[in-house]
Amino acid sequence: MDLALSEEQEMLKKMASDFLTDKFPKTVVKEIEESELGYSPELWQEMAGLGWMGLVIPEKYGGGEMSFLDLAVLLEEMGRACLPGPYFSTVILGGLPILDAGSEGQKQKYLPKIASGEAIFTLALTESSARYDAAAIEMKATAENNAYILNGTKLFVPDAHVADYMLVVARTDEKSKGADGVTIFIVDGKSPGISHTVLKTIASDKLCEVVFNQVSVPKENILGQLGQGWSEVQKIIQRAAVSKCCEIVGCVQQALEMTVDYAKERKQFDRPIGSFQVIQHYCVDMLTDVEGARLSTYQAAWMISEGLPCTQEVAIAKAWAGDASQRIMALAHQIHGGIGFTIDHDLQYYTRRAKAAEVTFGDADFYREIVAQEMGL
């Protein structure tokens, strides 16, 4: 039983923090949020140069062959910095599934491109029902000669407008409405028939509506087995949920620190407001929530890293982090008072991101039902 990071992980954390603090001040974050691309190609290449895209990709494909736990440490720092851009989409939603379920040919084709920063990936999963169960997959993939023809609409697809490739989850078996008959396709982003609309979102994170109109995908672009994709989708959702938790931990940790610093500085009634008991107790409640998120997130990340089954632990982490982040941000705003309510103050970056992270890849209600099932209820 040991809760400490290794020396290498501490070094990675520090290096990431230094880089992100230096290169992504809030002025840059704001610029990128307001840009069309939603990321900076120059900074993207710098991150690739640091080995971040290929962090967990095996060396033979150009990666650093580090663990998912190491990646968790990096993701936390990215959450702390409010890093905008398609890192999560490319690495978590594209790279990890290909690493997990790809054929050797697919790994050789795509993983080096991810590691080098050459290719941006994303995952097109959710549809208009906005749910994460198999029945929500209605998009059709119809067999035609050596290809499949995709028709349908995906919603909330991050970075689709800049993605070179999309992992698209579609239904290849018309007769099934459940987990059977779902297939994952690797789709070239420039395929004819794809159109996207970038949605205006609370986290300014370039979520897209993507319409597929007679989009042809070669058979060899199936990831894993035809009609058996749902089990890989479940793994994708688990890893993505934990990865989101890591970002949430960084986000709420930073919000806590900002809030405590503010409480020490801001004076009213001739004393720092942090000397009032209510404010002190609010800060402690935030700290307790942050620590619960940190402990449960790293437990789940460690179990994924070790290849241990962890459906319950993932559910606990994401349910807690989602709910806790809302309590934390509410108190952060309350303690900051009026100044935290302005768009010019940094707090709003954290509030908006925490809200998006809460509902992405399963909210607390979704995961409570999973915990109930794990309890045998």
Place this chain on the structure above:
Amino acid sequence: MDFRFSEEQQKFRQEVRDFLEEELRQGLWQPSCDAWIMGFDPAFTKRIVQRGWIGLTWPKEYGGQGRSFVDRLIFTEEILRYGAPAACHWNGDRQIAGAIIHYGSEEQRKELLPMILRGETYIGLGMSEPEAGSDLASLKTRAVEDGDDYIIDGQKVWTSMGSHMNWIYLLARTDPDAPKHRGISEFFFPTNIPGITVRPIVDITGDVHFNEVFFDNVRVPKKYLIGEKNRGFYQIVNQLAYERSGMERLMGNYPLFEALIQYCKETKRNGKPLSEEPVIRSKLAQLKIEFEIGRLHMYRVTLAMDEGRAPVWESAMSKAYSTAFEQRLASIAMEIAGLYGQLAPKSKWAPMLGLAYHSYLSSKGYSLQAGTSEILKNILASRKLELPAQ
């Protein structure tokens, strides 16, 4: 980072489980909530002593096992899971031994630790007074030097184990002229000295655990002073950290948690089990989530103790969190029981053996005893977050 227990630790857990299962099979006691406070069973303690399970973390030179706090965590987790009657030895093992180990003289360690280890020392905790609860430092019980003794006069309240005790841990004022925090000393002495009167307090559940204890001219030999005279308040800060650190704050009502889940699976409403109703599923799952988060907090506290430090802020966090969980557990069990929840433990129709009813009332004290949640949050604010003084 590693969330696993070692193979040795897993074996130890199984050993404890096997022992407790066998005890249950023989019908030696019934599982209950708050058994670490209310389960006074000298015979059970004797059997624990025989297996060497008191003093797991004490140095070997004083008769302990020299094992880690993680091992003790495993042991206490199983004792609590089974609701075993461990009250006789709990205080001594959890905190008084630690006080003697850290601050006692060598003779005290050599005399008192083996005594506690034998499991025959039932220790009352004499700290609070009618005018000194959260403001413990304002206590008034006096200890006046007289030759080789101290003469103790005063009154304690909320004294745990008061009616069973044969030894008492006592905080008393040895210097009334010093600033209040700097005039207090720790004592630990047998209670078969004339002048001590115990008056039980009946709590809201109808149980007796807490007591008033009156000291009228009680002559206590000086050898029973622990550590440095007038440094008692600073010494007790560490002891309180250990008192607050334990799994009992999270699992004192574990038998209720299991009973609640079972109740929901077995009880039907409109032809289907309660456990299939979405609202109830959500409530039970949320309790499970909060419990597992609490367990992680406990691991962190335990690892701090294994680093050799008193877990002052860590246990403040884990106790405040865990007692809130246990209060919620009892509340939710009562909500789910509905009208049936009103039925007292031995009443006809009482659900879950009346565990929810009892825990609901009992839990009102959890966020008060051993440090109110407000005091614990004050500690966190100043020690961990370094917020300015109020």
